[in-house]
Amino acid sequence: MSLIVRLEEELKQAMVARDETRRDALRLILSSLRSAEKELQRPLHDDEELQVLQRERKRRLEAAEAFRGGGREEQAAGEEQELAVLEEFMPAPLSEDELEEIIDDAIAEVGATSIRDLGRVM
Template sequence: MIRDTIKSAQVESMKAGDKDRLAAVRLILAKLKDRDIELRTASNVPDDDTVVVEVLQKMVKQRRESIDMFKSGGRDELAAKEQAELDVIETFLPAQLSEDETRAAIEGIKAEIGAESVKDMGKVMAVLKERHGAVIDMSKASGLVKAALS
């Protein structure tokens, strides 16, 4: 399980004295704890790896947005800090599909459900997320789906 890998990375970081990695791993664990608390009242709880991947993907998206803002604002030291956190977070995510593999998945789904225009984008995105949500960056996939349906 991904959660166990993250916990063992925390212990390894402590033993190695790697403060930056330890801080990032603790941040991940804190976000996971917050998500666990949110899910206590939920009626249908997804499996643990699904929850962990969702949290990690959200954190990756936040870091990428922050990096862009810091770079445009001339704050390269803060962008570097965010990039270091992003690198740690990405080590725990499952391997992402390449752009070609993503395009192939989109074309398969498009043919399967008979999508022909941009009006069908929501349907394609829903199936894509259901089948490949853990291994595709959905923000990039959105642009690829739009291009495929145009």
């Protein structure tokens, strides 16, 4: 199931539950994804959807920080609630151990032994 379809289903559930905060956050996310689709004039790939979500996540973090800096805790809390909804649809970040394992596998696959081999590892 594509991300947009999942978001639309979640939006319907939020509307039925009368959860205004979640409904509004889902509408913003859907709007961003649809705008990106219109800009590219084609459906988004999974990695492009993730980029849009990451961009929206960054915006929410920056907005919450700016509101806090201005002493507007209520607006900052609203941004953080939207951020929590947004993060439900993002993949879980890799743990440090998982990341190290992937890097070690790449190094072993290439047979890198020195810093000069870094380009091949990448």
